Amino acid sequence: MGDNMCCCGSADVMDQKLQEIIERYKDTNGALIPVLHEAQELYGYLPMEVQMKISEGLGITLSEIYGVVTFYTQFSLKPKGKNRISVCLGTACYVKGANHILDKLKEKLGIEVGDCTEDGKFSLDACRCIGACGLAPVMMINDDVYGRLTPDEIEGIIEKYKNRQD
Amino acid sequence: MEMVNITIDDRKLQVPKNYTVLEAARYANIAIPTLCFLKDINEIGACRMCVVEVQGARSLQAACVFPVSEGLVISTKSPAVREARKVTLELILSNHDRKCLTCVRSRSCELQKLAEDLNIKDIRFEGEASKHPIDNFSPSIVRDPNKCVLCRRCVSMCKNVQGVGVIDTNERGFNTIVSSAFNKSLNSVPCTMCGQCIAVCPVGALKEKDDTDKVWEALSNKDLHVVVQTAPAVRVALGEEFGMPIGSRVTSNMIASLRRLGFKKVFDTDTAADLTIMEEGTELIDRLKNGGKLPLITSCSPGWIKFCEHNYPEFIDNLSSCKSPHEMFGAVLKSYYAEKEGIDPAKVFVVSIMPCTAKKYEAKRPELSSTGYPDVDVVLTTRELAKMIKEAAIDFTELPERHFDDPMGEATGAGVIFGATGGVMEAALRTVVEILEGKSFDKIEYNAVRGIDGIKEAVVEAGGYKIKAAVAHGLGNARKLLDRIKAGEAQYDFIEIMACPGGCVNGGGQPIQPSYVRSWVDLRSERAKAIYEEERDLPIRKSHENPRIQMLYKEYFGEPGSHKAHELLHTHYEQKEKYPEK
Secondary structure (H helix, E strand, O other), X not given: OOOOOOOOOOHXXXXXXXXXXXXXXXXXXXXHHHHHXXXXXXXXXXXXXXXXXXXXXXXXXXXXXXXXXXXXXXOOOOOOOOEEEEEEOOHHHHHOOHHHHHHHHHHHHOOOOOOEOOOOOEEEEEEOOOOOHHHXXXXXXXXXXXXXXXXXXXXXXXXXXXXXXX | OOEEEEEEOOEEEEEEOOOEHHHHHHHOOOOOOOOOOEOOOEOOOOOOOOEEEEOOOOOOEEOOOOEOOOOEEEEOOOHHHHHHHHHHHHHHHHOOOOOHHHOOOOOOOHHHHHHHHOOOOOOOOOOOOOOOOOEOOOOOEEEXXXXXXXOOHHHHHHHHHOOOOOOEEEOOHHXXXXXXXXXXXXXXXXXXXXXXXXXXXOOOOEEEOOOHHHHHHHHOOOOOEEEEEEOHHHHHOHHHHHOOOOOOOOHHHHHHHHHHHOOOEEEEHHHHHHHHHHXXXXXXHHHHHOOOOOOEEOOOOHHXXXXXXXXXXXXXXXXXXXXXXXXXXXXXXXXXXXXXXXOOHHHEEEEEEEOOOHHHHHHOOXXXXXXXXXXXXXXXXXXXXXXXXXXXXXXXXXXXOOOOOOOOOOOOHHHHHHHOOOXXXXXXHHHHHHHHHOOOOOOOOOHHHOOOOOEEEEEEEEOOEEEEEEEEEOHHHHHHHHHHHHOOOOOOOEEEEEOOOOOHHHOOOOOOOOHHHHOOOOHHHHHHHHHHHXXXXXXXXXXXXXXXXXXXXXXXXXXXXXXXXXXXXXOOOOOOOOOOOO
C-alpha cells in the first residue's frame, strides 16, 4: 500500500473486505453501483486491480465497469489525498469567482483537478452546488466549509492542513 | 396477429400491433433515415435521426423504438421533423473528421449517405472537435474514434451478440468515447478479433488492418513465388463489393482476378478443408475409441480459439489440435509443394483471402510456422481483395472462366460447406460415419446441423457409437453452450464452434452491408444458400474421396495423424490472460 492510499489495513485484509462486499451484493440486481461505492470507500479510489476483482466477482465485463466508473464523477480512478479539497463550481460560486479559487489551488498544489499531490496530502476536485450559495464562493476541505473566499486566503488555509498530524 | 389502424403521412393502413413506427413505415414503403438502429442488435433510439411527429405527443419521437397503437397519426416529413433531423445530423458532423476522400468507407458510409439524402449543404457548427489517438496496435482491427458517431452498434454487437464485451461507452458528455477499459488497445484486451464490430460500424471508425501494401510489394518482388488461397465464404460474397446481389457466386471471376493481379498460383482453401476433415475426423475417432477427451471441439475459427483461451481455459484440451485449413495449406505449400516444384520454401509467399479479420491475428501466432517460416505470410479480407481488384482496374464482371490450380486444386463439396455454420460438422460426419461403418452412403446431408438457429444438435449412430453433436455460431451462443456443459446440463462428443453468427459467410472480413439492408435481409442465410448451391454442383462431396487428398497422404503424409502430419498440420493452445498489462 502506498502512502497516498486510504489505509484501512494491509492489502490482504482489504482484498478480503472487498470479497465480502462482492459476496453481499452478488445475487442482487443492480449490484454494480453499490459495490463500486463501498469499494471506493474501502480503497479511496477504484484502480484497475480493484475493478478486475469486481468484474470477476460479479461476472460483469471490465469494460462495462469502467464505463460506469468513468460516467459518474463520484467515482475516481486516482487515489485521493489525506485532505480532500472540493471547490464548488455551482452557478452562484462560479459567478463569485470560484474559478480563481480553483486556479490558485492548482498553482499552490501543483496539480490538476482530479489529481493528488505526490506526498499524498492533498487531492483536488471540483464539485457542483453544495447548498451554501449564501457563502459563495465556497470550498470544502474534508468536512470543513470555507466561504466568501478570496484567492489570497488559499495559501494560509493550505498551510494549516499541511502540518496537521492525524 | 392483432392489427391496429394507423395513419402515416396521410396514408391509412393496418399493421401488426407489435410493430414500431419504423417497421410500420417500412411496411408502407416510406423510408425513415436511421443511424444507430440495427434490427435486433441495437434498438436504443439514441441518434435521433429517425424522429417523427406523433400527433398528440409533446415532442418528436424516435421511430425505431416508438410502438404503434390504435389510431396513431404520424408525420415523417413535416417541417419540424426535417429541421430536427438536419440539425441533429449537422451536430454529429460537426464532431466528425469528415476526411471522406481517404476514408475506407467512402461510398459505403451510412453517415455520408445521410448527409446526401438529407441535402446537407453546410455545417453551421464549427465548435470544438474531439481528438483521439488511433488504435492500430491490433493485427486485425483499427479503431479511429475521430470518425465514431457513438451509435453503439459495435458495443452491442461485442457485448450482447458475441458475449465478448471488450468495448463500451466510456466517460460522458462531450468526452464520451467508445473504447476499451482504461483506454487499452484492442491488442491488450480479450478481443477475439472477430471483426463483427467492423461489420456493423456505419462509418469508418472501425476497419481491418490494411495489409494490401505487403501483397503488392510481394507481387512485384521477382525473387518470390507468390501464391494465393481463397476460403469458401469469399466466393459467395466478393460480388457484393462490385454491386452484385447478395448471394452471387463469383468463383470464376475471383480466380480470374487473382490471376490478373499476378499470383503465380491460385489455390482453393477448400482442399485444405478436406485435409482438416481427414485429420480432425481421425482425431475424433481416436478419442472415441481410446477414451480421449470429449467433446472434441473444432478449431477452424481463430476468433473462437482466442475466446476459448481467454474465457474457457478448462476447454483447451477439448480443442482439436488441427490447425485451421488455411494454416494447414500454408504449411503444405512451404513443404510438400515447395519440394515438388523445386522451390526454396523461403521464397514461397503465401497469401490467404479470408472472410475473417481474426485470421490476420492467427497468421502471426508464432507456433504456426512449422517449416521455420510463417505458414501464411499475409491474410487479406474479402474487402481488401476487392480493393486490390479495383486498384488494378480489373473489370470484375467481365472475365474469362477460370479454375483453381493444381496440385491442390480440386476440393470436394465437404470443403465448400465449411463456409457456413454447421458445415465443418457435416463434412466431418460424412467422413467419420463412413470410416466407422466401413462403407459408403448415398445420403450424406445432415440438415439438423444446417440453418441459423444459434445452437443446433444432432445424434448420429455409426460403428456402434452414438455420436452426440452440437453446433454453435456466434460467440454468445458458444458461451451458452459451454456454460450448459460446465453446469452438467448437456453432454456431447463433438462440437463445432464458429466465432461469427452464421459462420464464415458472415465473417468480420466480408463485404459490409449497411443497416438499412442488413436489418431486413438475413445475410447469413442468403450467402449460405449460395454455399450449398456451390457444393451441390461438385462431383465429389466427401473429403476422404478427394483424389488430391488421397495423393497427398500417399506421397507425403502417410496416413492421417502420422508423425509428419502432426508436425505440419497440428498445433497447440494455451490459456491467455484477459488483461496482461496492468
